[in-house]
Amino acid sequence: xxxxxxxxxxxxxxxxxxxxxxxxxxxxxxxxxxxxxxxxxxxxxxxxxxxxxxxxxxxxxxxxxxxxxxxxxxxxxxxxxxxxxxxxxxxxxxxxxxxxxxxxxxxxxxxxxxxxxxxxxxxxxxxxxxxxxxxxxxxxxxxxxxxxxxxxxxxxxxxxxxxxxxxxxxxxxxxxxxxxxxxxxxxxxxxxxxxxxxxxxxxxxxxxxxxxxxxxxxxxxxxxxxxxxxxxxxxxxxxxxxxxxxxxxxxxxxxxxxxxxxxxxxxxxxxxxxxxxxxxxxxxxxxxxxxxxxxxxxxxxxxxxxxxxxxxxxxxxxxxxxxxxxxxxxxxxxxxxxxxxxxxxxxxxxxxxxxxxxxxxxxxxxxxxxxxxxxxxxxxxxxxxxxxxxxxxxxxxxxxxxxxxxxxxxxxxxxxxxxxxxxxxxxxxxxxxxxxxxxxxxxxxxxxxxxxxxxxxxxxxxxxxxxxxxxxxxxxxxxxxxxxxxxxxxxxxxxxxxxxxxxxxxxxxxxxxxxxxxxxxxxxxxxxxxxxxxxxxxxxxxxxxxxxxxxxxxxx
RNA sequence: UGGGCUGUAGUAUAAUGGUAGUACAGCGGAUUCUGGUUCCGUAUGUGGGGGUUCGACUCCUCCCAGCCCAGCCA
Numbered sequence: 001x002x003x004x005x006x007x008x009x010x011x012x013x014x015x016x017x018x019x020x021x022x023x024x025x026x027x028x029x030x031x032x033x034x035x036x037x038x039x040x041x042x043x044x045x046x047x048x049x050x051x052x053x054x055x056x057x058x059x060x061x062x063x064x065x066x067x068x069x070x071x072x073x074x075x076x077x078x079x080x081x082x083x084x085x086x087x088x089x090x091x092x093x094x095x096x097x098x099x100x101x102x103x104x105x106x107x108x109x110x111x112x113x114x115x116x117x118x119x120x121x122x123x124x125x126x127x128x129x130x131x132x133x134x135x136x137x138x139x140x141x142x143x144x145x146x147x148x149x150x151x152x153x154x155x156x157x158x159x160x161x162x163x164x165x166x167x168x169x170x171x172x173x174x175x176x177x178x179x180x181x182x183x184x185x186x187x188x189x190x191x192x193x194x195x196x197x198x199x200x201x202x203x204x205x206x207x208x209x210x211x212x213x214x215x216x217x218x219x220x221x222x223x224x225x226x227x228x229x230x231x232x233x234x235x236x237x238x239x240x241x242x243x244x245x246x247x248x249x250x251x252x253x254x255x256x257x258x259x260x261x262x263x264x265x266x267x268x269x270x271x272x273x274x275x276x277x278x279x280x281x282x283x284x285x286x287x288x289x290x291x292x293x294x295x296x297x298x299x300x301x302x303x304x305x306x307x308x309x310x311x312x313x314x315x316x317x318x319x320x321x322x323x324x325x326x327x328x329x330x331x332x333x334x335x336x337x338x339x340x341x342x343x344x345x346x347x348x349x350x351x352x353x354x355x356x357x358x359x360x361x362x363x364x365x366x367x368x369x370x371x372x373x374x375x376x377x378x379x380x381x382x383x384x385x386x387x388x389x390x391x392x393x394x395x396x397x398x399x400x401x402x403x404x405x406x407x408x409x410x411x412x413x414x415x416x417x418x419x420x421x422x423x424x425x426x427x428x429x430x431x432x433x434x435x436x437x438x439x440x441x442x443x444x445x446x447x448x449x450x451x452x453x454x455x456x457x458x459x460x461x462x463x464x465x466x467x468x469x470x471x472x473x474x475x476x477x478x479x480x481x482x483x484x485x486x487x488x489x490x491x492x493x494x495x496x497x498x499x500x501x502x503x504x505x506x507x508x509x510x511x512x513x514x515x516x517x518x519x520x521x522x523x524x525x526x527x528x529x530x531x532x533x534x535x536x537x538x539x540x541x542x543x544x545x546x547x548x549x550x551x552x553x554x555x556x
Numbered sequence: 557u558g559g560g561c562u563g564u565a566g567u568a569u570a571a572u573g574g575u576a577g578u579a580c581a582g583c584g585g586a587u588u589c590u591g592g593u594u595c596c597g598u599a600u601g602u603g604g605g606g607g608u609u610c611g612a613c614u615c616c617u618c619c620c621a622g623c624c625c626a627g628c629c630a
Contacts, residue, residue: 012572034630069629126628135626137558171628181559183626192628211630235560235625256561258623263567311579313569317562318623325568325580335593370593401591410589444589455589522590549591 008314010049010255014057014226023225027059030097030224031085032215034066035077035199038284039084039292041305041326042267045260048309050228051090062222063092067100068214070198078199084292089302099214100200102221106209107161109217109247110172110191114153118246119190120146121156122173129171132178133186139179140186146175160193163206167193174213176242184239188212216240219252227252230259231316260312261320264474265290266481271488275475280492285531287541288472288496298472299517299527299543304333320480327544331525334543338519339367339374342412342457343505343540345469345523347386349432349461352417355383360462363443365413379506381414384461386504388522391456392433394422399553401453403433410455412521416441457521464504469540470529471498503540510536517543 018025029050033043054061063085067073085092113119122145124132134140148156160170172191180186190213195206216239219227227240234256244251259267266272267290275281275289284291287298295305308329312321342365360382368374387403396404403409405419421434440447444455473496478484481491512518514530524545532539 008569032630036630066630072629129628130626133626135558138626139558140626168628183559186626189628194628208628210628215630231561232624233630237560258562311568315562315569319568322567322580328580331592340590366589369588369590399591412589452589454591457590519590519592522592524592546590546592551591553591 006310006313008257009316010053010226010228010257010314011056013253013255014053017225018057026223026225027054027057028062028223028225029054029059029228030062030064030219030222031092032064032066032218032229033081034069034072035074035081036069036072037077037269037273038080040267040272041262041265041290041292041295042260043084044088044292044305045309045312045314046228046230047085047088047090048306049257049314052306052310053226053228059225060095061090061092062095062097062224064097064099064218064222066211066215066218067098067198067200068208068211070194070196070208073199075199080293084296087292087296087302089306097218097222098200099209099218100198102214102218103201103205103209105221106214106217107207109243109249110157110209110213111154112247113174113190113243114157114172115150116246117150118175119153119172120148120175121153121160122146122171122187122189123169124171126168129189133183134178136183142178143173143187146187157191160191160207161205163195165193167195169193172207174239174242176239182235182238184212184236185242188239212236212239213243216243216252216254217247217249219254220244220250223250224252227254229254229256231256231318256316257314258316258318261318261480262290262326263320263323263479264476265323266476266488274488275492280475280494280496287470287529288475297530297541299334299525299541300330301333301337301517304330307333323474330544331547334517334519334525336370337368338517338525340365340369340519340521341506341509342379342459343467343469343503343509343520343523344386344388344457344459345500345503345520346389347459347504348389348392348430350385350387350417350458351432351434352383352385352415352437353420353434354436357383359383360460363413377508379413379508380460380463381411382460382462385411385458386461386464387411387456387458389430391454392419392430394430400550402456403435403454408438408450408452410441410444410452411437411458412455413444414442414458415439415444416446416452457523459504459506461504463507465507465510465536466502467505467509467538467540469500469503469526469542471500471542472496473498509538512538519546522546 031050051061122143132141171189173187176185178186191207194208237254240254285293285297308326362378364376365379366376391402408418415437417435417437423431477493512528514528517527525543526540529539529541
């Protein structure tokens with residue numbers, strides 16, 4: 001795959017392991033989402049890293065659902081995660097695993113730990129555990145139940161499993177070090193009692209293992225060689241290693257990397273959920289959302305997301321990636337694959353006075369200048385057309401080289417025209433403009449070789465159909481919400497959706513399929529919305545605009 | 557500050573004791589039937605001090621800054 005040329009500190013570690021023969025050259029990774037929400041672009045980084053690393057080293061990557069908390073996890077999320085990972089272009093073959101597949105083994109590991117004198121059943125309440133836990137600067141105090149006999153622990157743990165106790169009454173804790181400067185080593189809870197229905201095991205269990213206990217052992221059971229996770233788990237690593245060492249099982253190596261942050265975007269599940277719940281967006285797949293399903297609906301290609309993930313690199317320092325890089329990768333791919341069409345977003349009527357009133361001719365237009373195989377199509381042209389209002393100026397600055405009274409421009413694939421007359425209403429608003437064309441410039445070139453400074457897109461009025469176009473802005477008004485003093489709510493862009501109704505389009509645009517990606521010439525890349533489009537009534541989402549040198553000049 | 561981690565152009569990364577490079581963004585130009593694409597050029601950087609060394613982004617040391625950890629969440 002394309003990431004062969006990319007390297008990072010994790011691959012350096014793998015190279016060292018391969019050289020020392022640590023795993024006999026075998027590389028096995030896993031992508032371990034908790035099925036409690038939708039995947040977003042941050043997960044894409046992890047997916048590309050885990051699957052990409054496996055591909056690079058000829059290894060395998062498992063998809064493992066980390067489903068140890070039945071109160072939060074649902075099957076709907078499992079389905080969406082599967083769909084999104086597949087859509088991104090990765091395949092886990094038959095290796096779709098669930099931490100819940102290992103509940104029986106994990107239980108046995110816990111029993112083993114008790115037998116080793118390394119775990120005990122604790123009767124402290126949640127509040128008491130917190131009180132005994134100490135603080136960052138003060139050591140904790142040992143639980144009064146810490147020195148129970150192995151026999152008693154075994155018996156109580158079994159009774160926990162059999163449902164004899166109410167929720168929260170007992171926990172199983174690892175017996176490590178209550179005075180450790182690492183809070184995670186102060187006798188962490190490894191099993192809790194929960195009477196909840198689990199999406200896969202139903203009501204079979206009423207005790208559920210905690211993350212720290214589950215994750216390392218799941219990695220071990222799957223013989224994961226390199227367990228890649230985000231930075232916040234760095235302080236968990238001693239515990240990860242402790243379980244594997246005490247139980248003397250296959251030892252995976254946890255390696256942490258920095259999660260993705262993107263400018264003008266939020267990635268936290270909580271904040272994303274808030275945007276959905278409070279109605280700032282229409283749902284998880286709203287085209288403004290950084291979720292995989294949102295990006296998909298927006299018109300992103302999996303290739304562009306993978307390219308982006310390759311190019312941002314992998315490191316340990318917290319970082320904030322410029323959205324512009326993602327958009328660059330997007331445009332780069334879309335430029336190669338998106339067929340071009342003409343549509344006018346803000347129409348201005350143009351009447352070509354010297355063109356026959358009853359005539360319609362069909363002109364050949366190239367579908368994609370970047371792709372000869374894309375062929376061409378015939379576009380209808382007639383006396384009355386729409387052009388973009390921004391493409392005409394009565395009193396234009398020097399740098400404006402579109403249509404002005406007295407200048408000549410080209411209508412793409414059609415003719416050269418000149419503006420002769422401007423019709424206005426009583427308030428001085430321009431209603432329409434009258435032009436003349438040069439019949440000799442048919443197809444867009446003049447036989448005398450004279451040049452024009454601009455080429456305009458246009459739509460013939462009699463054959464036009466009108467459609468809805470949606471433009472999206474960033475969900476946030478600031479690039480990095482973490483550095484702002486304000487509440488998250490105040491940073492939300494309340495004006496991130498712009499709907500343009502009745503935009504005239506060339507006829508060919510009527511027959512596109514949902515999800516199809518195209519370019520409106522000179523405007524941007526769009527796709528047919530997969531939810532709100534109807535047959536012959538497409539709704540177009542702006543995926544990303546074309547770079548706009550003119551707009552940039554005006555902003556300066 | 558109890559512990560852990562991280563500091564390289566605006567941003568993201570490379571250089572693993574030997575010329576600080578690449579990409580995006582920026583700026584300037586060329587080409588162009590998309591002010592798109594493409595091409596060329598250009599400015600900007602090793603958090604700070606001390607040390608080791610012929611030579612330090614790299615090793616040592618002190619300092620500074622930022623991030624993570626006190627869920628029966630993951």
